[in-house]
Amino acid sequence: MPGAGLFRHLPVPSPRPATVAGVLKLGRREFADTDLLVMAIVNRTRDSFYDRGATWEEGRALERVRQVVAEGADIVDVGGVKAGPGEDVDAAEEVRRTAGFVAAVRAEFPDLVISVDTWRAEVGRAVCDAGADLLNDAWGGYDPVLAEVAVEYDAALVCTHTGGLAPRTPPHRMSYDxxxxxAIDDTVALAERAVSLGVDRRSVLIDPAHDFGKNTWHSLEVTRRLDEMTATGWPVLVSLSNKDFVGETLDLPVGERLAGTLAAxxxxxxxxxxxxxxHxxxxxxxxxxxxxxxxxxxxxxxxxRGLA
Incomplete structure (x- = not known):
């Protein structure tokens, strides 16, 4: 193609460092360092802050999966418990909301990467039995056995920074030097622990966890200095979508935060x-x-343009 050679030689102003393992392995799929992956949220909850239960019913949740796959999602992330305070959901109920649904998604989409957002080892074991590839531990190793479940099933694991908060605890006057x-020290320590237990180094990601254990100033600083996290070599996951740090920065309610989310x-x-x-x-x-x-x-x- 005319101009292709010129394109190949364009300088890269901000090169992404190679990951620790050189490739990201999520279940049966492998991705190069340069692949940017979209993880679509599928909530199996009645009280999600964003969709207010739009995918609570399994049929609607499956339609959501079909839609996001058609739109280019590489991963679906299934959640059975609202991140913040809300309806009490024990482990058995979380399994009921997620495991059967994971099995249904796996049956329809055999090559799709399926993630489950959970901090509980009991739930992790059930969803991996059902076909999950990735355990998205949004609460920073609160249940240390979850990493052992990842080893048992050769599953990938997300290691997050929450400032030591217990699951579903909103931040209150959090302070950091x-x-x-x-964020780097805590997530890298969790990642190294996971690898020492036997999780494949290619299957560990770190997440600064915007809004979790953070005020808006913290989340903005993490975004501004995210290159320091990527410089560790561990692949970085970010969960920015429609979050409060976007809403507070722009003074916008949930439902009007898309432009700010896309800027971040x-x-x-x-x-x-x-x-x-x-989302x-x-x-x-x-x-x-x-x-x-x-x-x-x-x-x-x-x-x-300019070539015809």
Whole structure:
């Protein structure tokens, strides 16, 4: 193609460092360092802060999976418990909400990466039995046995920074000498522990966990300095979608935070994050593809301007 050689030699202004293991392995799938992955949120809850139970019923949840796959999702992340305070959900109920659904998704989409957002080892074991590939531990190793479950099933694991808070605890006057240093130290320690237990080094991600254990200033600083986390070599997952730090920065309610979310997404992609946990898949996919195009890690879909 005319101009292709020129494209290959464009300088990359902000190169993403290679991951610790050189490749990201999620279940049966492997991804290159330059692959930017969209993780679509599928809530099996009645009280989600964003969708207010839109995918509580299993049929609607399956339709959501079909929709996000069509829009370009690489991963679906199934959650059975609201992240913040709300309805009490014990482990047995969380299993009921997630395990059977994971099995249904696996049957329909045999090659799709399926993640489950849980901090409980009991739930992790049930969903891995049902076909989950990735355990998204959003509460920073609160149940240390969850990493052992990942070993048992050769599952991938997300290690997050929550400032030591217990699950579903909102932050209150959290204080850090350096929030980014804390996020790096805590998540890397969890990642190294997981590997020492036997989790495949290629299957461990770290997550600064925007809003979790953080005020808005903290989340903005983590975003601004995210290149320090990606410089560790561990693949970084970010969960930015419609969060309070976006709403407070722009003074916007839930439902009006898409533009702010996409701005934070572009900055995070420029800094080298690899996985994006989101509500709006199509828009996120376009932002990530555009950033990759600017960096030079993805060729344009077509190039005809000035060449015809």
């Amino acid at each position: 350096d929030v980014v240093r804390s 997404t572009a900055v995070s992609a420029w800094h080298g994050a690899q996985v994006y946990r989101v 709006e898949v199509r828009e996120t996919r376009q932002v990530l593809d555009m950033v990759a195009g600017i960096k030079g890690t993805r060729a344009p879909a077509r190039v005809v």
